[in-house]
Amino acid sequence: MGKTVLLVEDEVRIREVVADYFKQDGWEVYETDNGSSAIDWYDAVYPDLVILDIMMPQMDGFAVTRQVRKRSGVPIILLTARSSDDDKIHGFELGADEYVTKPFSPKVLVARANSLMKRATEHYLPTGHMISFGQAIVNMKSHQLQLEGKQVELTPKEYELLVFLLHHKNNVLSREAILNHVWGLDFDGDSRVVDTHIKKLRAKLSCESHHIKTVIGTGYKFE
Amino acid sequence: MGKTVLLVEDEVRIREVVADYFKQDGWEVYETDNGSSAIDWYDAVYPDLVILDIMMPQMDGFAVTRQVRKRSGVPIILLTARSSDDDKIHGFELGADEYVTKPFSPKVLVARANSLMKRATEHYLPTGHMISFGQAIVNMKSHQLQLEGKQVELTPKEYELLVFLLHHKNNVLSREAILNHVWGLDFDGDSRVVDTHIKKLRAKLSCESHHIKTVIGTGYKFE
DNA sequence: CTTATTAGGACACATAAAAGACATATAACC
DNA sequence: GGTTATATGTCTTTTATGTGTCCTAATAAG
CATH class of the missing domain: 1.10.10.10 (Winged helix-like DNA-binding domain superfamily/Winged helix DNA-binding domain)
Structure with missing residues (x-):
């Protein structure tokens, strides 16, 4: 089974581009454009990685992070348009593993995802573990x-x-x-x-x- | 209330490095270098997690595991020296929750400890709705x-x-x-x-x- | 005290899962 | 390429469990 990622982003254009890059890299991509359905998706597929936009209507990335963290320690990447340190601290406290500031290169995002996954996998399954x-x-x-x-x-x-x-x-x-x-x-x-x-x-x-x-x-x- | 860990390891250098990482991560660390005092420590502090080196003089990790298991189901991580110990694990009574093979990254050990704790806590006090x-x-x-x-x-x-x-x-x-x-x-x-x-x-x-x-x-x- | 109403038990029926048998797909080998 | 072995998926039967009904005993209301 390949790697699976849940991508939560309300801007269609960004979501599609990112999804394409991930698919290209051999990931199975689940997409949604809002926070509340993200939780439903999470419970349905238990992805290996979650990518969340912070700025979303109704339920933002922070709220989703909190909900996901109640369920598991799955790696989470937060996408932010803001770069203030306050946001970063807020996110890290809540359990996000990485921050990517917009605008970002999809290539870089995929690369970060892979390194995060690698770390997480080692963390779950270190050699000889x-x-x-x-x-x-x-x-x-x-x-x-x-x-x-x-x-x-x-x-x-x-x-x-x-x-x-x-x-x-x-x-x-x-x-x-x-x-x-x-x-x-x-x-x-x-x-x-x-x-x-x-x-x-x-x-x-x-x-x-x-x-x-x-x-x-x-x-x-x-x- | 902070998390407490009892660290039983006879090699001073390793013990100190690991202890530092755990303290950095907000744990209260109790250290000892031998198996028999480990039991005394356990009875004194009732830690949330126990980390044991298998190879120790007098009372090894397996023996300590047995003693601790008589007392509670607290999460136990065993540190094993290379995979040569794999054979030993065969015949011995089990009861440890995880095995980490040396050499290991202290970061990984702390991460493992946290996820193990999280699981144990969920088990006792389920969070979520x-x-x-x-x-x-x-x-x-x-x-x-x-x-x-x-x-x-x-x-x-x-x-x-x-x-x-x-x-x-x-x-x-x-x-x-x-x-x-x-x-x-x-x-x-x-x-x-x-x-x-x-x-x-x-x-x-x-x-x-x-x-x-x-x-x-x-x-x-x-x- | 009489009547209405609920609790408890026993049972029949419905539904879900386990077990077993079998067919198909995939990989390994000659 | 054909053959064998293994893994996977489907189907049917059996078993277990959940659900609903009925009857009788207990309890509350008038």
């Missing part, structure tokens, strides 16, 4: 699962699914959100594929499968 | 009810009903009104379904069930 739960250790480098000292092979989908669940521990994830993130937006099959892969993951997790909770009517949750 | 009453917290995101620290699973209807009551606190709600809002206008069944679901909600609310008052001849009220 592992996450454990119960008797299990997930090796983020070899994409393997170690269970009671034994190696358990995971298929790519199983691995992606497990990592997505782990990164959103304790959050209820709808089939929709899981599909969008692990399978991608272009997947147009039955949302029950998620069930099938959850089933297979549970089988491989064996004694630790209880961590994956079914949330009836919605989806799943990792605890 | 919540409504609380008495000892209960309703999480509008996970559709769950937390009662005296324990998660209580709500079915979709129970959740909708509870949220409707909460949104109209202190208002007497007729069965008709409840039906129309929670079941929808098209529902053509018996209005006594409301009673049944109120009953089930009360059972799940247990000690907080007194908030749901019966208004005889009309319906119910949440106080």
Whole structure:
């Protein structure tokens, strides 16, 4: 699965240009022009990166940042027309990771996004880094699962699914959100594929499968 | 209240650098260079996070992990020297939440610590949109009810009903009104379904069930 | 005390998810 | 290029869970 970015910008011209550059660079781009729908989009796709314009009608970039930060520590880039230090402090306090001042070059923005992602990825998955739960250790480098000292092979989908669940521990994830993130937006099959892969993951997790909770009517949750 | 971390590392140089980074990030840092005093420190300060070097004289990181785990589920990060320790991790009892391989960047370690803390905190005190009453917290995101620290699973209807009551606190709600809002206008069944679901909600609310008052001849009220 | 109304329990029915079987797609190998 | 193995996705059956109805006991109102 490629990198996904949620782009929130009300000026159509800027949004389209930026989106094009990101697509060119291999990103999957979700676009919206206002803050309140941005939150809905976030919950639906769980993007790897969020780019927010500060100046937007109704719900501005700061407000969106606050809402997103309630949900996760996903990298956030704020786009600003103002360059005053007050704004910067305000934004950093709220949890934005970077500031890009308008006018900016889309190339530079993509470059910053990539370096931020790289940092975030290292931060999530540094080499040799592992996450454990119960008797299990997930090796983020070899994409393997170690269970009671034994190696358990995971298929790519199983691995992606497990990592997505782990990164959103304790959050209820709808089939929709899981599909969008692990399978991608272009997947147009039955949302029950998620069930099938959850089933297979549970089988491989064996004694630790209880961590994956079914949330009836919605989806799943990792605890 | 600031975050506190107990740092157990026998190499002075590493310990001091790491401690500095954590202090810089607003943490209160307790340091010690050996495993046995680590337990004493733990009992004295009850830190929010424990960072342990695996390789230590006398009592190693695994032993300390075991001791700490007897006391609580506090987040633990183990520092391992290169991947040669991977083999050791195989056979040992687990219980640490993360493993960071040396050499590591102190920045990354602080970042990991923060995200781990965030997860742990979310787990204990879910943020996001919540409504609380008495000892209960309703999480509008996970559709769950937390009662005296324990998660209580709500079915979709129970959740909708509870949220409707909460949104109209202190208002007497007729069965008709409840039906129309929670079941929808098209529902053509018996209005006594409301009673049944109120009953089930009360059972799940247990000690907080007194908030749901019966208004005889009309319906119910949440106080 | 009588009647109206609700609570509680038992049960039937509806819906959602798990399990299993199978078909198709993808990759690896000869 | 054809063959095999593996991974992925769909379909059907089984199981679990949620929902709604009914009946009886308890409780409140008149």
